[in-house]
Amino acid sequence: MAANKRIMKELGEINTNPPPGCAIRLAKEDDINLWDVTMDGPQDSPYTGGKFHIQIVLPKEYPFKPPVLTFRTKIYHPNVTNDDKGAMCLGMLRADEWKPPNKIVDVLKLVRAVLAAPQPDDAVEAGIANEFKTDRKAFDKTAQDWVKKYAK
Amino acid sequence: MSRSHFSRSPRGNQDPTFTRTHSHSHSSSNPINTLGLPSPPPNGRRSSMGVEVRGMRRLEQRRNMEESHYLACNARAQNYNPPVDLRLLDYVSSYDNNLMCAICRCPFVDPVILNECDHCFCRACIRQCWNTNTTYTPLGPRGDCPTCRTPAKLGPRSATSKILVNLVDELIVQCPRKDDGCKAEVRRCEVQDHVNIYCGYTLIECTGKDCTDPVRRKDAAQSCLHYGASCLLCHKELQQWKLEAHWRSECPDRRVHCEMCKSPVFHRELEMHNKETCPAISTPCPGCSSRNKRGHAEAHAKSCTFAKLAPVLLRQQERLDEQEAAQKEMSRKLEVLEGGFTNMQGILFPSQEVENADRRSGDSNHIPYLRRSLVSPENADADAPTNDFAGFDWNFSAADVRHDGASSAETFQNGMASPPTRAAPAVPGPRPDDLPEPFSSDFDLASPPTFPPSGPYASPLHHLLSMHESLRDEMTRITSALSELDGRHSMQILNENLRTREEISYLAAQTAGLQRQMHWFTSAQLQRQQGRSPTPGASGSALGGAMMDAGAGAGVEAAVGAVSTAATALRGAARMVNVGGSASGVGMRRGTSEEGRTKL
Ligand SMILES: [Zn+2]
Ligand SMILES: [Zn+2]
Ligand SMILES: [Zn+2]
Ligand SMILES: [Zn+2]
């Protein structure tokens, strides 16, 4: 119950003062643990102009367990799994690094920062990370193509 | 008993706390009776202390009774009302963000300051974080600080500064039963007491006889409300004591106020009202770009010129779309035609294609087949519809001969620009009957009387060319069909031949058998005749037998002849089959074999 109260509070705060480039709503009206986020690709990144649909699942144990974040829009990024799940597990989102005081707003800010600056050393897609490190132009090109293809 | 005792006490009614408590004790005096009075102090002390002691005793008694009443109220209320979770309350007073727990995001509830790092959390929050409710740790609850991960342990309540505790306890909150109708706002430290003792919306045991159902405290003064009733509005059957809550938040026929237009609406019609009838919702004008509240939409529609024109505009838009679609179709067709034309050009004038490739680039009206081959000067001269046209043609050819692209294009365009010439070159090439000599004969042969569409790029030569092309196709098709037929034919013949040969060899074998038999017969006959001829006195019967023998011999001779004829015929047939196998028709050979059979 206290967890629900906290989630309600966070939802209220995030809707009155959303982080830049993000629009948040509940996926289903009666399920407070399932959030739909639409995030604009950050400027000066290959993802500019794209609209990315991110789903956040808040576990029952939230805030004691981290939220689970998945990209519903396909994205070419070293830190997002290139499958139908599109999972992103990074930094504070890891179970052993999650702290209960962290908020969803912080998570979304982190996601946007990682979109703007991928972290190839912490990658889940080794191939993409390698391309990012060795052939930045090709990486940018593919990422932009994917934005055109999937993230419009 | 106890009550009468206290009413006699001089200070009993003066104590405000007691009075308040007493006024709320109307529900039952039972707990006081069961708990009874505390046991009297030792006798020796009573005698020595005198009046003072008696006063102390009364004070003590009263305190005890108060406490027992409080506990009883608590216990009874808690049967129906779980303890208030302070983290779920709504706060009336604003509070500093520094008083907010990082985990539950509420003002601290029973705050704990971790000694090791000075971070502060609610006791329940940190216990939940460290999972101390489910796992036992012998050295007391410990874990890492949720904020900074410093290893820490849970200190006692006394370690927390009283100032902090007071700050959060003084915050004003709303009663947790505000949704049921309680409007009370109390200090947070008192909210549990409010719910347990004062809140009219807390459920307590019914005061009615033999009734243990819950009832709201404010209704408890009335007699038992646990009887069936039905809602006046929606006629739903329910118990009387639940009616108020029903009218407040459940009844579909209750009146609510629309948030937009403030008018009262039935709850079950609210959705429809919001969607369709609420005059405060704005709708777009069909004509202009303004939005108007539904209430003003009609007035606007009367004044707005665009709204009146809307249907007309709509129709115009539709027509425009149609036209656009048609135009798109046309331009696509034109593209295809142009592509075909370019191909033709390439086929007809491969050399010029190369020569003029760069010169032509900007000239879409270029008509290359007018050059040399078709438009010979005398032809144009003889048959030109207008002098202008003839001149134009002349110029054109001459320019072409000079390979002066720029001037040719110019002349051409000059020619095209004036209206009469524009009409004339609609079929710039000569008409069918004006065809130059070398083409006309061919053309007359092949072309149907309804020759070409009068499009600017159609010409007899194109027609011929395409016809030639199609003839070539036809030819190829026929050739392939022929070769296929041929193959099939020879295969058939081969099969038939094989079968016939088998038949013949079978017949030959039979004939040979017959021949052998005949041979045997004749030799037997001869032996008999030879054996009989030396006997001179031949009897009549012997003569008759000889006569018969002779008859038989003649029959046998005839049979032998027939067989040999058949054999000859067969041999002939076999020869024919062998020699003319592929050449002769199947039917004919079948005839032969049948002939052979009949001969047999
Ligand atoms: Zn807390
Ligand atoms: Zn700490
Ligand atoms: Zn209340
Ligand atoms: Zn009752």
Ligand SMILES: [Zn+2]
């Ligand atoms: Zn009703």
Ligand SMILES: [Zn+2]
């Ligand atoms: Zn309304």
Ligand SMILES: [Zn+2]
């Ligand atoms: Zn209008």
